[in-house]
Amino acid sequence: GQMVLKGHIYRGLKPVHWSPSSRTALAEAELEYPEGHTSTSIYVAFSAVDLPDTLRKNLSDQGLDLPQSKSELQKVLKIAVWTTTPWTIPANLAISVNDRLEYVFASDDNGRIFILASALLSTVSETLGLPFNIRATVQGELLDGILYRHPLVNRTSSIVIGGDYITTDSGTGLVHTAPGHGIDDFKTGCKYNLPVLCPVDERGVFTSEAGEFEGLNVLKDANPKIIEALKEADSLLKQEVYPHRYPYDWRTKKPTIFRATEQWFASVEG
Numbered sequence: 015g016q017m018v019l020k021g022h023i024y025r026g027l028k029p030v031h032w033s034p035s036s037r038t039a040l041a042e043a044e045l046e047y048p049e050g051h052t053s054t055s056i057y058v059a060f061s062a063v064d065l066p067d068t069l070r071k072n073l074s075d076q077g078l079d080l081p082q083s084k085s086e087l088q089k090v091l092k093i094a095v096w097t098t099t100p101w102t103i104p105a106n107l108a109i110s111v112n113d114r115l116e117y118v119f120a121s122d123d124n125g126r127i128f129i130l131a132s133a134l135l136s137t138v139s140e141t142l143g144l145p146f147n148i149r150a151t152v153q154g155e156l157l158d159g160i161l162y163r164h165p166l167v168n169r170t171s172s173i174v175i176g177g178d179y180i181t182t183d184s185g186t187g188l189v190h191t192a193p194g195h196g197i198d199d200f201k202t203g204c205k206y207n208l209p210v211l212c213p214v215d216e217r218g219v220f221t222s223e224a225g226e227f228e229g230l231n232v233l234k235d236a237n238p239k240i241i242e243a244l245k246e247a248d249s250l251l252k253q254e255v256y257p258h259r260y261p262y263d264w265r266t267k268k269p270t271i272f273r274a275t276e277q278w279f280a281s282v283e284g
Contacts, residue, residue, distance in 0.1 A: 022281045027210040028195075028234065029200050032273035033263035034218025034233060039275060045261040051269075053098040055256035056238050057142060058190070059128070059249050060095065060109065061088035061168060076150040078119055080127070091119075092128045093162055093173070094138065096185035097239035098256050101236040103244070104166060104224045105192035107208045110176030110199075113155035115187055120146035129157065131187020140187055142251050165249035166240070167225060176202045212274035220262040233269055 017023050031040040063084040065073075068270030073080060081087045093109055111117065116132040122144045130138055132151060139146045160173040173188070179198045182191050193203030203210065213223035220227045220236060226243075230236040244250040261270045 017280065018062055020284070022284070024279055025270045025276055026279050027194070027212065027274040028277050028279075029196055029210075029212070029272045029274045030277075031261060031270050032216075032218075032275065033266065033268070033270045034216070035263055035266040037216045038148045040192045040261075040263060040270060042043060044264050045270065046267070047259045048265045048267075050257070051260040051262075052255050052257045053260065054100060054241070054253055055096065055098045055148065056244070056253045057094060057096050057138075057186070057251035058101050058103065058165070058244060059092040059126075059251050060162045060165060061249075062091040062093055062129075062160055063088050066156075066159040067093075069160065073119065073150045078127075078150040088163060090125065090127055092126050093188055094128050094130055094186045094251065095158070095190040097186050097190045098241045098258065100244075100253075101197070101230075101232040102192045103190065103192050103240055104220070104227055105211045105213055106164060106171065106190055107169075107193060107203065107211055108174045108191040108206065109155050109162065110169050110174050110180055110191045110202050111154040111187070112178065112180035113158070113169040113175045114151065115180070115182065117152055117154055117157060117187065118146075118148045119150040119152070120148050122146060129160075131182050133182035134185070145222045145247065159225050165247040166243050172206075174202060174206050185230075190199060192211055193274045197272070200274070210274045214271070214273055218271060218273075232271060239248045 118132045121127045157173045158175050191199045193208050194210045195198045213221045218232050220230045222228050
């Protein structure tokens with residue numbers, strides 16, 4: 015009772031395994047991981063629009079001088095991310111990096127410079143069919159605070175420091191972060207006070223918060239539409255079929271999603 019009176023018991027949002035087919039949250043024990051599931055994975059380029067002064071000086075010391083104006087910078091500097099859930103791109107509010115990893119600024123043959131994890135450079139180069147030339151190398155912590163423009167929504171967000179979940183096992187070393195659609199994303203979002211944006215209803219359908227994608231089912235027709243929109247925005251680097259373990263509802267035998275729902279919390283602060 016004292017906790018309630020002091021405001022420590024509150025209602026908030028947190029992502030959970032959600033089954034659109036049975037319209038309910040599921041515990042880990044209620045999930046199955048059938049063989050043979052494939053997703054459409056995509057590599058996306060987000061355009062940087064501003065750099066922290068410390069990073070700009072570091073790059074300049076290495077001989078890489080990037081444009082000062084936002085309009086010129088976004089033509090040149092690209093932040094490459096990889097995701098197996100293209101439908102979560104409208105809910106992107108940050109890109110996370112591992113402060114302990116090494117990252118490179120690497121140019122391609124088209125005058126663009128990409129930020130990638132050093133250890134994944136050759137893999138990404140081969141996957142995208144782009145020859146890269148390393149122009150500068152920095153620690154992940156220096157990328158914190160780079161501002162970028164969302165390719166599909168009129169929104170500017172920031173690169174943030176994530177956690178050890180950001181590895182060089184796959185992807186680009188930079189993680190698309192949607193706090194309303196993943197536990198790691200949610201935890202990172204909490205550190206930076208990011209909103210828990212979840213533009214998906216209990217049926218697995220986009221709400222008005224998803225803008226032009228309102229009404230699309232995220233497990234059926236959303237991915238092709240979002241991929242097409244990314245192509246039109248000149249932000250899609252590659253799409254491919256990706257086989258992996260994916261959670262299904264044990265009752266309906268249909269795929270689940272991560273979706274933020276309202277829950278009760280007990281805060282231990284104070």
